[in-house]
Amino acid sequence: MPRRATTLDQVAASAGVSRMTASRALNNQPGVSTEVRERILRIANELGYVPNRAARDLAAGRPRVIGLLCADMHAPFVAEIISGAVRAARSAGYEVLLYSLLEPHEELREGVAPLLARSTQGVISTVVHRHDHLPQLRAAGVQVVNIENPEGGGSTVTADHYNGARSALRHLLELGHRRIGYIGSHDEMISSRERRRAWEDVQREQGLPRDRQLLVKGDNTQATGFLAAQRLLALPSPPTAIFANNDPTALGVLEAARLLGVRVPRDLSVVGFDDVPQAAQSHPPLTTVRQPLEQMGRSAVNTLLALLAGIDPVAPIITFPTELVVRGSTAAPRKGKLSLHRQRKGAGEGPDEDAREV
Amino acid sequence: MPRRATTLDQVAASAGVSRMTASRALNNQPGVSTEVRERILRIANELGYVPNRAARDLAAGRPRVIGLLCADMHAPFVAEIISGAVRAARSAGYEVLLYSLLEPHEELREGVAPLLARSTQGVISTVVHRHDHLPQLRAAGVQVVNIENPEGGGSTVTADHYNGARSALRHLLELGHRRIGYIGSHDEMISSRERRRAWEDVQREQGLPRDRQLLVKGDNTQATGFLAAQRLLALPSPPTAIFANNDPTALGVLEAARLLGVRVPRDLSVVGFDDVPQAAQSHPPLTTVRQPLEQMGRSAVNTLLALLAGIDPVAPIITFPTELVVRGSTAAPRKGKLSLHRQRKGAGEGPDEDAREV
DNA sequence: ATGAAAGCGCTAACAA
DNA sequence: TTGTTAGCGCTTTCAT
Numbered sequence: 146m147p148r149r150a151t152t153l154d155q156v157a158a159s160a161g162v163s164r165m166t167a168s169r170a171l172n173n174q175p176g177v178s179t180e181v182r183e184r185i186l187r188i189a190n191e192l193g194y195v196p197n198r199a200a201r202d203l204a205a206g207r208p209r210v211i212g213l214l215c216a217d218m219h220a221p222f223v224a225e226i227i228s229g230a231v232r233a234a235r236s237a238g239y240e241v242l243l244y245s246l247l248e249p250h251e252e253l254r255e256g257v258a259p260l261l262a263r264s265t266q267g268v269i270s271t272v273v274h275r276h277d278h279l280p281q282l283r284a285a286g287v288q289v290v291n292i293e294n295p296e297g298g299g300s301t302v303t304a305d306h307y308n309g310a311r312s313a314l315r316h317l318l319e320l321g322h323r324r325i326g327y328i329g330s331h332d333e334m335i336s337s338r339e340r341r342r343a344w345e346d347v348q349r350e351q352g353l354p355r356d357r358q359l360l361v362k363g364d365n366t367q368a369t370g371f372l373a374a375q376r377l378l379a380l381p382s383p384p385t386a387i388f389a390n391n392d393p394t395a396l397g398v399l400e401a402a403r404l405l406g407v408r409v410p411r412d413l414s415v416v417g418f419d420d421v422p423q424a425a426q427s428h429p430p431l432t433t434v435r436q437p438l439e440q441m442g443r444s445a446v447n448t449l450l451a452l453l454a455g456i457d458p459v460a461p462i463i464t465f466p467t468e469l470v471v472r473g474s475t476a477a478p479r480k481g482k483l484s485l486h487r488q489r490k491g492a493g494e495g496p497d498e499d500a501r502e503v
Numbered sequence: 504m505p506r507r508a509t510t511l512d513q514v515a516a517s518a519g520v521s522r523m524t525a526s527r528a529l530n531n532q533p534g535v536s537t538e539v540r541e542r543i544l545r546i547a548n549e550l551g552y553v554p555n556r557a558a559r560d561l562a563a564g565r566p567r568v569i570g571l572l573c574a575d576m577h578a579p580f581v582a583e584i585i586s587g588a589v590r591a592a593r594s595a596g597y598e599v600l601l602y603s604l605l606e607p608h609e610e611l612r613e614g615v616a617p618l619l620a621r622s623t624q625g626v627i628s629t630v631v632h633r634h635d636h637l638p639q640l641r642a643a644g645v646q647v648v649n650i651e652n653p654e655g656g657g658s659t660v661t662a663d664h665y666n667g668a669r670s671a672l673r674h675l676l677e678l679g680h681r682r683i684g685y686i687g688s689h690d691e692m693i694s695s696r697e698r699r700r701a702w703e704d705v706q707r708e709q710g711l712p713r714d715r716q717l718l719v720k721g722d723n724t725q726a727t728g729f730l731a732a733q734r735l736l737a738l739p740s741p742p743t744a745i746f747a748n749n750d751p752t753a754l755g756v757l758e759a760a761r762l763l764g765v766r767v768p769r770d771l772s773v774v775g776f777d778d779v780p781q782a783a784q785s786h787p788p789l790t791t792v793r794q795p796l797e798q799m800g801r802s803a804v805n806t807l808l809a810l811l812a813g814i815d816p817v818a819p820i821i822t823f824p825t826e827l828v829v830r831g832s833t834a835a836p837r838k839g840k841l842s843l844h845r846q847r848k849g850a851g852e853g854p855d856e857d858a859r860e861v
Numbered sequence: 862a863t864g865a866a867a868g869c870g871c872t873a874a875c876a877a
Numbered sequence: 878t879t880g881t882t883a884g885c886g887c888t889t890t891c892a893t
Contacts (some may be wrong), residue, residue: 150621163864166887176862193658195614195621199566202557203869213601214885218582227576231603240622243571243601256553264598265552368784398788403761422577423751426726427595428758429604446878455631510870521880528870534878558870560883 151194159192160185209238211449212265212287216272221392221421222438223271226292229442230269237450239266248270253278258285266451269442270294274333291451292441293336300452301462302445304436306336306418310343310388311468313416313434316469317386320477322355322414326377326384328363328370328394337365337390340418344388350498359384363394370397378405378413385478386414388468392421395431399474410476418423420470428475437465509552513658517550518543529554556598567596569807570623573603574630579750579779580599580796583715584650587800588627595808597624598676604630611636616643625807627800632691648807650799653695658801658810659820662794664694664776667825668701668746671774671792674827678835680772684742686721686728687751695723695748698776702746717742721752727754736763736771743771743836750775750782753789757832768834778828787831791858795823808841 157167170177170185171194177185202208211234214489215223234241241426243267244257258281261268267288272278279297282289295301317325327344330337341360348355358380363369368388374397377384389395393419402409409415409429417424420435448458512687520539529552535543569592573581581733592599600623601778606799607769616639619626625646630636637655642646653659656722662723675683678809685702688695697780706713728747732755733740753775767773767787774793775782778793802823806816 154886164887165865165889166863172888178862193617195617197561197886198622199557199560200869201888203555203561203871204886204888206869207887210555211709218585219579221577224576227601228603231601234864239599243589243599245586259551259553284795346535366784367781371786393784397784404786424725426729426751426755428729428762456805490866512870523869523872523881524879528881531870536878555870559872561869561887562871562873564872732889732891800893 150197151189151192153194153196153224154193156185156189156192159188164340187459207266207318208264210240210242210265212242212244212261214261214268214270214272214278215243215312216274218245218314222419222436224270225438226442227447229439229444230446231442232439233446236278237446239446239450244268245358253281257283261285261289261372266396266453269445269449274331279408280358288449288452288490290443290445290452293334293440295462296335298447299456299461301439302448303462303464304336304438304441304467307343309418309434309436309469310340311347312467312469313388313418313432314344314347316432316471316475317388317414317416318347318351320386320414320475322384322386322478323351324384324386325353325357326359326361326387328361328373328377328389328398330365330390330394332365340390355494357495363390365391365394367400369396370394371401372397374398375405378402378407384413386416386475388416390418392417392419392424393430395433395474396427397425399429399431409474411479414475415476416475422471425472427474432472432475433470437467437468441465508555509547509550511552511554512827513545514547514550514552545594566622567647568598568600568623569804570600570602570619570626572619572626572628572630572636573601574632580777580794583796583802584629584803587797587799587802588804590797591801591804593806597804597808602626611639615642616645618726619643620645621625624811627803632689635733644671646807646810648803650803653820654693655823657819658736658816660794660799660806661798661820661822662694662825663714663715663822664697665701665826667776667792667794667827668698669705670825671681671776671790672701672705672744674790674829674833675772675774676705676709678743678744678833680742680836681709682714682717682742682744683711683742684717684719684745686719686731686735686745686756688723688746688748688752689720698748714719721748722784723749723752725751727756729759729779730755732756732759733763736760744773744833745771745810746764746774750777750779750791751790753832754785757785757789759788762766767832769837772833772836774833782828783830785832790830790833791828793826795826799823 152166155194157164160272162169165187166177170182171189177234192279220494231241262285268282269290271292273293279289289299291301295303316372329341332338361373363373377387389398394414401410402413407413417431417433420433424433425433444463451458511522512524515522524535525543528540529547534547576796598701620643625711629650631651637647642858647657649659650670651661653661689701690696719731721731735745745756747756753773757767765771773789775789778791781790782789802821809816830859
C-alpha cells in the first residue's frame, strides 16, 4: 500500500529549513537564497514530493482548478480545444475539471453552477449553441471565458469566421467562379451567421446574381449536405462552386456530386470549413478553412487566468485568424455550362424525392 | 464580488445544531434524526450551501476525484466514454480531472504519474494503443481501470470485439456471402486483433477459401479503407462483401466502390465497426457493430469506485456485448459474378497506382 | 532572507 | 442521537 506521501514538513526537515522557506522555494517565490532554494528543490525531488492539492487549495482560499464546460464532446473541434486548454492550464499549475453536459442541448442542471463556483476558479465554456447557461454561472460568481460564442457577454475567444469565409469565397472568385452556392446551418450559432454574412456580402459586392436559390439551409451534417447539394445541382442554372458551412456538409456535397456524376473539381468546386481530420482524406481531398483550435483553447485559459489575476483582458473578444487550406476539391470552372446529361445516373435507390425537403 | 461562500458552520448555526450533525445530515450518514436531518437539508438549500471540496478532501485524507487519462481526444469513441464516465462519477459525488496526453503516442510525461497519485484516487485510462503507462501509474500507487486495453493487467472494461465481429460476419454469411474481404489495422490494439481473429476463425469454420489476398492491412482511416478496397475489388475474384475493422475504413470502402462503379449493397456489401455518428449518414447508411460506450464509461467508473472501496471486482475484465446495427450497406450477393466492366470508370484522377501500397 | 503563529472548512475518532 | 476535540497539509500574515 502506498505509505503516506511526502509532505512539505518532511522536505523542510530534510533540508534543515522551516516549512515556510520550503514552500517559498517550491513555489518560485522570492525570499529564498539561491543556495537554499536549490537544496530544497533537490531534496523535494529526491523525496518525490508532490504538493497536496486539497491542502494547498484550502489554505490559499481558492482552488487551482479551471472548469471546462463541454456541450457536445462529439463535435470534432472540441477535441483540439480541450488539448490546448489542458496544456495551458497544466503549465500554469492548474488542473482541469471536466463538466460535460450529457445532451448537447441540455440545460445546465440545477446546482451545477454553484458547484462550479465552489470547485473551480473559472470556467471555459465550449457551449456554442446556447448561451443561457452564462448568466447562471455568472450569478454563481464564476468567471467564464467563452469559446466561439460571444453572445452571452464577457470574454470570448473565437475564430474569424467572417474573414475565413471570405477567404474561401475569394479563392473561388479568383478561380473564376461566378455562381457560388452556399449551404448554411441553423442561425443559432454565430459562426454560421458570420459565414453566411460573408457569402451574402461577397454576392453583393461582386454584383453576382441575387439568386436566393443559391442559398440552402442545412444543419451541419453530412446528410443534409448531401440533400442540399442535390437541390443545388438540380437548379436550372446550377452553381459551379459550393461553399459549405462546415466540413461534414461539404463531404455530403462530395457524395452527392459523385452520385450525380458531377466531377469534383472539374464540374464543381467545393469548399468546407473547420478542417476536420477527414477533410484531408476525402476524394478529392477537401479545400477548407482551418481554425487554430488548439491555440484558441490555450488562449481561453490564459485569458481566464489573466481575468482571475485581476488583469483586464486586452479586448472582450479575442479573434484568431483562420487559414485557407487549398486541397483538391477546387479548380477553375469549365468554360461551358455544367453538363447535366449524367445527372440521374445511379440515383435509382437514392433519396431523390427528399432532395426538395431540405 | 462573490462574498464568502456559505460554510458548514453557518448551516449548523442556522439549524441550531453542531457542525458535525450538519455534516452527517448532508452526507447521508446515519446518526441524525429524520426531523433534524430535514431541517438541516432545508436550511442548507436556502443558504445555497455547497461543500468546499478542498476542505473535504483534506479532512478526509483523500480527494473525491477520479482522473481520466485520454490519449486521443479525436477518436470518435472517447466522447461517449467520457460522457458516461463523467455522469457516473458525478452521481457518486466525484469530480473528474482530465488528463489528455497531447500526442496520441506521447509518453506519460515525467511527473504525471505521481501527480495523478496525489490529486486523484484512481484513474480511468482510455489509452488503447500502448500500455507502458500502466506500470508507471501503478508504481505511483494509483488504481487504474482500463478501457479497451486488457494488456497492462489490472481491471479492464471492454466490448466483445470478437463476438461483435462474428455477429457482423454471421450477418454476411446469412445473406449468402462466401467471399468476404477483411480490412484490418495495426495489431497493436487488441480490439483489432480480436476482430481479425473472428474473421479468420469464420473463414476456417465455414471452409471458405483460405485466400490471403482477402485480408488487407489498413490503419483505421478512411484513406486506407479507400485504397484497400480498390485492391480487394481489383482481385481476379473479388469479394462480394467487405468487413472493415472500423467505420472510417468502411466509409473509405464505400467511397472506393462508388468510384469504381461498384454498387453497394447490390454488387458489394460493406460492414464497419463502432457506429460513429457518420455511419448513419453515409449513402447507403452503413451496417456496423455498435459498442455500448457510454455504458462502458459508467462501468469503468463504478469498477474503480468499487476497487477504491476495497471490493474486489467481479472479474478482472468486464466485457460488454456489442450490437449489430443493420443498415443499408449489406444485402444478399448477386447471383452472377461481380461485373467488372465498369471498374476503371472515372478513376483517371484517382490514386490508382497507390492501391497496391496499402 | 527566514521563521512562527494562525487558520482555511471540513471529517474522523471519540465522548457524552 | 448529538457534540467535542483534533487535526488534514498547506499558505497567509506578521514577525525577526
